Amino acid sequence: SGQTLADIKHTVFLTKEQASRPQFTNSPTMIVMVGLPARGKTYISRKLTRYLNWIGVQTQGECILYIFIYLYRDYSKEPKDCVSAVFDATNTTRERRGVIISFAKEKGYKVFFIESICDDPEIIEANIMEVKLSSPDYEDCDKEEALDDFVKRIECYKTNYVSLDEEKDRHLSYIKIFNVGSRYLVNRVQDHIQSRIVYYLMNIHVTPRSIYLSRHGESELNLLGRIGGDSGLSTQGKKYASALAEFIRNQAIKDLKVWTSHMKRTIQTAEALGVAYEQWKALNEIDAGMCEEMTYEKIQENYPEEFAMRDQDKYRYRYPKGESYEDLVHRLEPVIMELERQENVLVICHQAVMRCLLAYFLDKSADELPYLKCPLHTVLKLTPVAYGCKVESFYLNIKAVNTHRERPANVDVTRGPEEALRTVPDHF
Amino acid sequence: MSAADGSMDPCGPTPSRELTQNPLKKIWMPCKNGLPEKHISQRRVCMTNCPTLIVTVGLPARGKTYISKKLTRYLNWIGVPTKEFNVGQYRRECVKIYKSFEFFRPDNEEGLKIRKECASAALNDVRQYLTEEGGQVAVFDATNTTRERRETINRFAEQNGFKVFFVESVCEDPDVIAENIVQVKLGSPDYTHCNTEQAVEDFMKRIKCYENSYQPLDEVLDRDLSFIKIIDVGRRYLVNRVQDHIQSRIVYYLMNIHITPRSIYLCRHGESDLNVKGRIGGDSGLTFRGKEFAHYLGQFIHAQGISDLKVWTSQMKRTIQTAEALGVPYEQWKALNEIDAGVCEELMYEEIQQRYPLEFALRDQDKYRYRYPKGESYEDLVQRLEPVIMELERQENVLVICHQAVMRCLLAYFLDKSAEELPYLKCPLHTVLKLTPVAYGCKVESIYLNVDAVNTHRERPENVNVHRSAADALQTVPAHL
Numbered sequence: 001s002g003q004t005l006a007d008i009k010h011t012v013f014l015t016k017e018q019a020s021r022p023q024f025t026n027s028p029t030m031i032v033m034v035g036l037p038a039r040g041k042t043y044i045s046r047k048l049t050r051y052l053n054w055i056g057v058q059t060q061g062e063c064i065l066y067i068f069i070y071l072y073r074d075y076s077k078e079p080k081d082c083v084s085a086v087f088d089a090t091n092t093t094r095e096r097r098g099v100i101i102s103f104a105k106e107k108g109y110k111v112f113f114i115e116s117i118c119d120d121p122e123i124i125e126a127n128i129m130e131v132k133l134s135s136p137d138y139e140d141c142d143k144e145e146a147l148d149d150f151v152k153r154i155e156c157y158k159t160n161y162v163s164l165d166e167e168k169d170r171h172l173s174y175i176k177i178f179n180v181g182s183r184y185l186v187n188r189v190q191d192h193i194q195s196r197i198v199y200y201l202m203n204i205h206v207t208p209r210s211i212y213l214s215r216h217g218e219s220e221l222n223l224l225g226r227i228g229g230d231s232g233l234s235t236q237g238k239k240y241a242s243a244l245a246e247f248i249r250n251q252a253i254k255d256l257k258v259w260t261s262h263m264k265r266t267i268q269t270a271e272a273l274g275v276a277y278e279q280w281k282a283l284n285e286i287d288a289g290m291c292e293e294m295t296y297e298k299i300q301e302n303y304p305e306e307f308a309m310r311d312q313d314k315y316r317y318r319y320p321k322g323e324s325y326e327d328l329v330h331r332l333e334p335v336i337m338e339l340e341r342q343e344n345v346l347v348i349c350h351q352a353v354m355r356c357l358l359a360y361f362l363d364k365s366a367d368e369l370p371y372l373k374c375p376l377h378t379v380l381k382l383t384p385v386a387y388g389c390k391v392e393s394f395y396l397n398i399k400a401v402n403t404h405r406e407r408p409a410n411v412d413v414t415r416g417p418e419e420a421l422r423t424v425p426d427h428f
Numbered sequence: 429m430s431a432a433d434g435s436m437d438p439c440g441p442t443p444s445r446e447l448t449q450n451p452l453k454k455i456w457m458p459c460k461n462g463l464p465e466k467h468i469s470q471r472r473v474c475m476t477n478c479p480t481l482i483v484t485v486g487l488p489a490r491g492k493t494y495i496s497k498k499l500t501r502y503l504n505w506i507g508v509p510t511k512e513f514n515v516g517q518y519r520r521e522c523v524k525i526y527k528s529f530e531f532f533r534p535d536n537e538e539g540l541k542i543r544k545e546c547a548s549a550a551l552n553d554v555r556q557y558l559t560e561e562g563g564q565v566a567v568f569d570a571t572n573t574t575r576e577r578r579e580t581i582n583r584f585a586e587q588n589g590f591k592v593f594f595v596e597s598v599c600e601d602p603d604v605i606a607e608n609i610v611q612v613k614l615g616s617p618d619y620t621h622c623n624t625e626q627a628v629e630d631f632m633k634r635i636k637c638y639e640n641s642y643q644p645l646d647e648v649l650d651r652d653l654s655f656i657k658i659i660d661v662g663r664r665y666l667v668n669r670v671q672d673h674i675q676s677r678i679v680y681y682l683m684n685i686h687i688t689p690r691s692i693y694l695c696r697h698g699e700s701d702l703n704v705k706g707r708i709g710g711d712s713g714l715t716f717r718g719k720e721f722a723h724y725l726g727q728f729i730h731a732q733g734i735s736d737l738k739v740w741t742s743q744m745k746r747t748i749q750t751a752e753a754l755g756v757p758y759e760q761w762k763a764l765n766e767i768d769a770g771v772c773e774e775l776m777y778e779e780i781q782q783r784y785p786l787e788f789a790l791r792d793q794d795k796y797r798y799r800y801p802k803g804e805s806y807e808d809l810v811q812r813l814e815p816v817i818m819e820l821e822r823q824e825n826v827l828v829i830c831h832q833a834v835m836r837c838l839l840a841y842f843l844d845k846s847a848e849e850l851p852y853l854k855c856p857l858h859t860v861l862k863l864t865p866v867a868y869g870c871k872v873e874s875i876y877l878n879v880d881a882v883n884t885h886r887e888r889p890e891n892v893n894v895h896r897s898a899a900d901a902l903q904t905v906p907a908h909l
Contacts, residue, residue: 166664170664182651182668182669183647183651183666183667183668183669184665184666184667184668185664185665185666185667186664186665186666186667186683187663187664187665188663188664189683191822192819192822195680195683195684195822198683199676199680199683202667202670202676202679202680203676232447262454262455262456263456264447264449264456267447267456268447271445271447271458279455279456281808281811292802321711321773327762330762338673341672341673341676
């Protein structure tokens, strides 16, 4: 038709790393979201981006960028990492998709379409209420009127909407999601990343639920300022376990699943709840290898260079014969996948593990992740809402040591012990 | 105490139970008077409370048995007890000699009666497997092409409290069907007395018998069923109502497998310094002979003339050094690292016997489940390797340069070895195993590259009792410096 992508204004969501460096290495994948308004395109793409960022897609040399096919002119909410202007297509014809595919071919991108189809009026209404009506368009409107107006808008676009067709689009790679996941049609998955995307999309749901994250109660080794190991709970730790039991009871959660690691301290904590729990080896604390059961002072004494390198890049640093946060994330991926499938879950885990899980839910970067605050004796309640996650923090009022070590000012390998140990929290 | 519905007792929690660590698996469990209490489930792969019945659907020669066997092998490997029940097999037991396609004619009453009985007998065995023999998944492999037959199965499942998941294979590509027939039908017991042409002709007529009454799973009519419809060997999939974790895993697996011919090469790193000293684990480099092996491996691979070969290593020095000699790009996987021997890392078996005689004995008692203190078990390894297997399924030609325990796990997956056999599979140094999928299984070619190396294979000794002598314990330790 002679149109190029430049003729069609579009919104490109980049994963965080790409936003700062627009050149792409290996065949990046372009994900194109298709669907009428209030079908969850934004919800899906945000969630998917969060997941792909977390598993480190950009660090594997593959990258994703999104193009939205919008059906209305004024998309006023542009996210920070957005590069161009609004994609304005008053209809999603095959022609428009053709333009995108040519553009992709030219650039050497692979294309994967995600189409969300929904004919359940209740779901659509719920979507509209949750995310659309908070837009500036409807600031001064009555909710009922706004809903009405929006539904009418959708009707206008229905007439021009052309869904991906089994026959005509059989050469494209895509997934069609029907009615929030009761059915999927998957066509021509080309590679590993598309396969992972499909698996992820097939495991997420929108049923309201809450995820509770907590560490084990204070342990004997915590008291001594030693990292790792497999010690039992201290007196305070046991008190926390009881307090946790009461807290959970008062939350009156329907069908709560409880997960622990294979380490004694999380299991002891779960035991106090008096309900069945499941042990996951994948939830074990980060393996500190040669530094297991050492105090920071000892690590500084025996491995000052290692200690400094860790402060330089805490996310990627791997303990000798141990793990890195990056390894942890990899290890936790099946846990996240199962958390997505489940509904109400309480995860009793460890500091580094909890930081990784929290980073996934709150979309924290690799740089922020290892410094997230996850103090002992505090439960975090995460409840998905709109495009994100509401966090409520409950300190159960049982004293515990602080195990959070901030990044010191001096991370140079030549630094003195005092500078290295400046941010070490108190211990016996 | 918790109420039956999982809610908590309003009167308050019971005091925490004491914990004891299972000496074999190093799992912490509650105990009373020093004895382990009723064991709360630890993480098992399968999350279903009730067993699952997988039901294949499709015309003959659509790959149902191929899928059934492969899926069964995968589920067993990841630790979900699974068994397949092939109705054709039951029919062959019943009707000793297969005459012709006429048996399958829709108007053959005698034939219909027998087929129905065979299906019932199979379902009976399914019931027994899932309710009495500890099975978690049963794969019911038959055509199941009519809605009526599927309804019968649904009722059966409902009566017994099984979940049902249908796997339908739809394919109209004549080349695929023809290849199918050549690979698996011609060798079937049904056709031993025929020549190729006769067999093919008869089989095509057999397919015709089913075609008229075939009612494929339908988006609308069958919208309340849980199923995956595989179209054209994986070009397209329709997935409906996945109920739980295990069904989700099954769908993911089925969407990653393919039938493009290819070979997988498995080998260990070249002989390492620690190998020669009889020490386990560690992260040492190659010996002179190990480097020689790497060189010959490069030559071997080159001579194989494989297009687009992917090379994978672990993140340990010895596999990377080996790959380096090939002069081609390779990918490092942490998941391919050798089993972590925890406190026993870099020890000789003699030292393990000396310092940890109890551990050493426990390991010999149950080598698959035994976890080294602060280390891993073979069972842990399998879980760690699952993403590797998944990616191997997606890929085509791959050379995996790994380690003894890791290679045993991978080999067990491809050759369908049990948990008991797995830790004793022979994976000697300097030997490449070439695996090529064929028919329902895997052809294995073993190529020794003629560079001497120490033997690192320790057989299970006769005496595995914790009170055995050091001599008994060390009887099967291979020679080293």
